[in-house]
Amino acid sequence: MPSTVVLQDVRKTHGQVVAVDQVSLSIRSGEFFSILGPSGSGKSTLLRLIAGLDSPDSGTIAIQQRIVNADPPHIRPVNMVFQQYALFPHMTVFENIAFGLKMRRQTEPPIRLAVEEMAALVRLDGKLQRFPAQLSGGEQQRVALARALVNRPVVLLLDEPMAALDQQLRQNMHTELKRIQHEVKATFICVTHQQDEALMLSDRIGVMVAGKLLQVGTPQEIYEQPVSSTVAKFIGLSNSLSGTITRAENGVCWMEHENFPSLVARCPSGLEPGHAMLLVRPERVHISIDQPHPEYENTLPAMVNHIAFHGNEVFYQCRLVNEAIWTVRLPIAEAQSTSLVIGQTLYLQWAAHEGFALSH
Amino acid sequence: MPPPTHSWPLPLKCSFWAAGVFLLLFFVLPLMMVFGVSLASRGLYGGVEWIATFDNYRRLADPLIGVIFLRSLFFASMTTIACGVIGFPLAYMVARASHRWQLVLLMLVMIPFWTNFLVRTYAWILILRADGLVNGVLLRLGIQSEPLSLLFTDFAVAIGLIYGYLPFMVLPLIVAIERISPQLEEAAYDLYASMGAMFRHVVLPLSKPGFMAGGVLVFIPSLGAFITPYLLGGGQKMMIGTLIQQEFLVSRDWPFGSALSFGLMGSALMLWFLVSRTALGKDLP
Numbered sequence: 001m002p003s004t005v006v007l008q009d010v011r012k013t014h015g016q017v018v019a020v021d022q023v024s025l026s027i028r029s030g031e032f033f034s035i036l037g038p039s040g041s042g043k044s045t046l047l048r049l050i051a052g053l054d055s056p057d058s059g060t061i062a063i064q065q066r067i068v069n070a071d072p073p074h075i076r077p078v079n080m081v082f083q084q085y086a087l088f089p090h091m092t093v094f095e096n097i098a099f100g101l102k103m104r105r106q107t108e109p110p111i112r113l114a115v116e117e118m119a120a121l122v123r124l125d126g127k128l129q130r131f132p133a134q135l136s137g138g139e140q141q142r143v144a145l146a147r148a149l150v151n152r153p154v155v156l157l158l159d160e161p162m163a164a165l166d167q168q169l170r171q172n173m174h175t176e177l178k179r180i181q182h183e184v185k186a187t188f189i190c191v192t193h194q195q196d197e198a199l200m201l202s203d204r205i206g207v208m209v210a211g212k213l214l215q216v217g218t219p220q221e222i223y224e225q226p227v228s229s230t231v232a233k234f235i236g237l238s239n240s241l242s243g244t245i246t247r248a249e250n251g252v253c254w255m256e257h258e259n260f261p262s263l264v265a266r267c268p269s270g271l272e273p274g275h276a277m278l279l280v281r282p283e284r285v286h287i288s289i290d291q292p293h294p295e296y297e298n299t300l301p302a303m304v305n306h307i308a309f310h311g312n313e314v315f316y317q318c319r320l321v322n323e324a325i326w327t328v329r330l331p332i333a334e335a336q337s338t339s340l341v342i343g344q345t346l347y348l349q350w351a352a353h354e355g356f357a358l359s360h
Numbered sequence: 361m362p363p364p365t366h367s368w369p370l371p372l373k374c375s376f377w378a379a380g381v382f383l384l385l386f387f388v389l390p391l392m393m394v395f396g397v398s399l400a401s402r403g404l405y406g407g408v409e410w411i412a413t414f415d416n417y418r419r420l421a422d423p424l425i426g427v428i429f430l431r432s433l434f435f436a437s438m439t440t441i442a443c444g445v446i447g448f449p450l451a452y453m454v455a456r457a458s459h460r461w462q463l464v465l466l467m468l469v470m471i472p473f474w475t476n477f478l479v480r481t482y483a484w485i486l487i488l489r490a491d492g493l494v495n496g497v498l499l500r501l502g503i504q505s506e507p508l509s510l511l512f513t514d515f516a517v518a519i520g521l522i523y524g525y526l527p528f529m530v531l532p533l534i535v536a537i538e539r540i541s542p543q544l545e546e547a548a549y550d551l552y553a554s555m556g557a558m559f560r561h562v563v564l565p566l567s568k569p570g571f572m573a574g575g576v577l578v579f580i581p582s583l584g585a586f587i588t589p590y591l592l593g594g595g596q597k598m599m600i601g602t603l604i605q606q607e608f609l610v611s612r613d614w615p616f617g618s619a620l621s622f623g624l625m626g627s628a629l630m631l632w633f634l635v636s637r638t639a640l641g642k643d644l645p
Contacts, residue, residue, distance in 0.1 A: 053546050074552040086547040090565050099561070100551035149553065 004029045004155055004187045005050060010059035012045055019045040019055070021211035027155075032181055032188045034198040037208035038234065043191045046084075046208070047157050050189065051080045074103070078155040078315045079148035083163060085140050087132040093119070093143050094128040100151040108202050118150040121183060122176075138169045145177075149184055157188040162197060174200055195235050199223065207231050227268070229277050238279045239326040245273045245357060253357050254322060259322045264297045265355035276357045282315070282329040284354040287338060288347040296349035302326065315342060318348060398618035406612030425603075425620075429627070432600040435514075436583035439521040442580035443529035443578045444571055446522065451533035451570070452563070456542070466534075469527050481520055481591050488516050488592070512594030520588040525581060529574035536570025537563065572639060580628050600624055 003026040012020040019042040027033045035043040048054040049061060052073035056219040060067050068076050077102070078085070087096050094115055101111045119125050132140055141161065148156055162170045179202065181188050192198050198205050199219040206216045215227045226232035229240065243257035245267075253267040255278055265278055292299040302318035305325060314335035316328040326348060330338070340346065368376070396619040419425070454465040472480060486491045498504040510516055516630040540563060548558040586601030595602060600620070607617030 053550070073546075073549045078550075080547070080550045082543050082547055084541070084543065086541065086543040088544060088547070088562060099548070099553075103548075103552040103554075103557055151551070154433060325475065 002029045003027060004064060006060075006062040007046075007050075008060045008062075010046070010049060010056045010061060012042075012049060012054060012056050014045075018042075018211045020049065023208075023211075023213045024059075025206060025213060025216065027187060027189060028204075030185055030187055031203040032178070032190065032201055034190045034192055034202040034205045035208055036192055036195060036198040036205050036234070039193055041208045042211040043193075043208045044159055047080070047159055047189065047191045050155070051078055051157050052076050053080075077153055078125060078157055079151050079153040080157040081141075081144045081148050081159065081161055083159040083161075085144040085164070085243065086130075087140060087143055087147070089132055090126065091131075093130050093132070093135070096132065096143055097128075097146045097150050099147060104151075114150050115146075118146040119147070121180060122146045137165050138173065141173065142176075142206070143163065145180065149180070149186070152184075153186055155187045155189060156184075158188060160192055161190060162194065170197070177201060199235070207234060207343070209234065220230065225268070225356070226279075226358070229279065232279045232356075232358065237282050237327055239282060239285065240280075241278045241324065243276065243278060245271065245276045248273060248357075250351060255357055257322075259320070260300055263355070264352040265357045266353055267357040271359055272358060276359050278355055278357050280326075280355040282327040282351050284350050285326065285328045286349045287316075287328060287330070287340070288349055289338065289340075289344075292347045293349055295351070297352045298350050298355065300326075300348045302346060302348050304340050304342050304346065307340065307342060320347070320348075365562060394618045394621060397607055397614050398622050400615045402613045402615050406614075413615075416616045417623070419616060420623045422637070426627060428598045428603055429600050429624075431597060432583055433523060435517065435585075435589075435599065436579050438518060439525060439582040440529075440575050440579045442522045443520070443526050446577065447526055447529035447533055447574065448564075448567070450526075451530045452537055454530070455534045455537035469530055472527065475522065478587060478591075481524070484520050484523065484592055485511060488519070511592065512596060513564050514593070514597070516592040517589050517597075520592040521582050521585060524585075525578040528577035528581075532573035532577065533567060533570035536573075538565045540566045568639065572636065575635075576632060580632075583625055583628055 005025075005027040006021055007025045010020055010023045011018070023046060037043045044075060045054060050063075052068065052071060052075075055069065061069055063076060088099065091099070097115045097118060098111050101114060104238055105134060106114075110310065115128070116125070119128055122145050124139065124142050124146060127135065127139065132143065135143065141164070145161075162173060165173060173198065177188075190198075190201065191224055193243050199222075202209050202219055204216060204218055205222050207214045207222060209230055215222060217225075222231065229238075232238045233240075241255075241257055241260070243255045243260075243263065245253050245255050247254045248271045249266055251266055251269055253265060253271055253276075255263045255265065255276060257278075259265060263278060265280075267276075269329070286293070286296060288299075298341070300320055302320050304316055305319045306317040308315040308317070314330050314332060316330065318326050318328060320326060329349065367424050382506045397408055398416055399412055399414070401409045401413050401415070405411045450469075454462055454469070457465055485492075489495075490507040490509065490511070492511070494510060495504070495507040496639060544562050544566070545558055548562045553561065584604070586599065586605045589595070589597070589599040590602050590605075593599075604624070605619045606618060607613045611617075
């Protein structure tokens, strides 16, 4: 698949702080790519570098095989949806959407046609004569989307597009965003700190922490095969134990922990024996009450420490022998049938393929 | 449901009333007195005789007064426009400067206020007169063989007015520009605007509240200015401010001076009303 945006060893510093640290990345044509990271990880800076609102200290940025390092933003075939939308408050919705076309000196009739078509796509028809202040948060976001997309950008950049919306609206906009991308067939690059959003929307995700791109992959890859414990902990909750790998072969490894000998887990092919960390997702942990179930390779005795009811599931915090706290997630039906109470002892179990080991 | 009624805390109430009483005593009352005088007659030896008359207002229709008023209007409008043109880039720089620079630049804008206005106007005499700074430099560099006559010209008056009232334009503009999110500028650039187009379509229209406030603060006092035209214009061309001053202090015709003052105030208010009506007409909802 051809690449639309290619970053090569891009670095950007703000004073003493390295915002983007030697990032290389290639984004395929037509994909929905999310850059996921905690706030301050440099992900917004990366987006601004692609847009041309900042310029890199070193490295190259290419869009459609053309190196754009020296191109100012108004020359690049990209458009941006800003975090607070940055709608022009003194212009109507129509004027906001038409702005880019007007700047490119298109004539009135085609502008009107394009704006109306785009307004229909984002379901804003009938609101074209309103001012941004008269719109709801969701409508404002649609204006921002339409204002960028009407220019038919090769790449659409979205900076935390859902941050200003409430939970309910967010769900709707996720579906909307996918539908709109499907219709305009542009490459979307979206910056977010919401992991569920990234997992749900993206074709691929790049995980960025402290200016470094730690892993790039499909949502499944990132979730199931994180390359480091930092990635694993950022994407979804993870339970962990550190120990020593005694043997590793064919993607399976055996780990020793002072309290728990002989744990078995998946591991990356290159993992060497030595110090390592074992990670198990909360939804992968099974509970046995009276005695350990023989079908699971791994067993840890534990005690229920805290119970949190989440509606459709229940989170149990369990204390291990070494005082570590592990979280177990049970669907509500299963939780009701086991009916655990605080202080109860139990066994936490998982099969070999359900945990994974990473070198430190 | 009726909105909840707030009861103001006592200190706030006190300061509110104090401000009210102050305004009443030192603004409303003197204004009423001037209005009263404007309806009285001039005594034989320059006093005020309390004989009610409209004559003072009738005299405002004199074409000579009209010429003076139009001249003042021209200078005031020109000063306001020039302050806007010069003040905007300055205000933009201050508003978008880093925090430290902002303090320094604001200080530079404010420093002239530490000196008396009269003294600052005299300083311009030193700069503009025949053996002053400007002519000195021009003669020394050989650009000019004869000193230019700069002082006591319309040019000198304009320079003095613009210099004197520029900060009143710059300060409200800074406030207005600071309120414009820099992200709006980035959005404009991202949507293919050149720098000029960005200013024309985004920053300038959104700075309008600053231009309006600054415009009033510059226009009103420069319409009634009398020190600057008197000192830098040499009092050669009468302006409405100098005329009022003369009526009070030279001709000692207080009633006519008062009528002139009210005429000036009335026309300034009317102009402001007209301008704000047309300017705000197509503004935000």
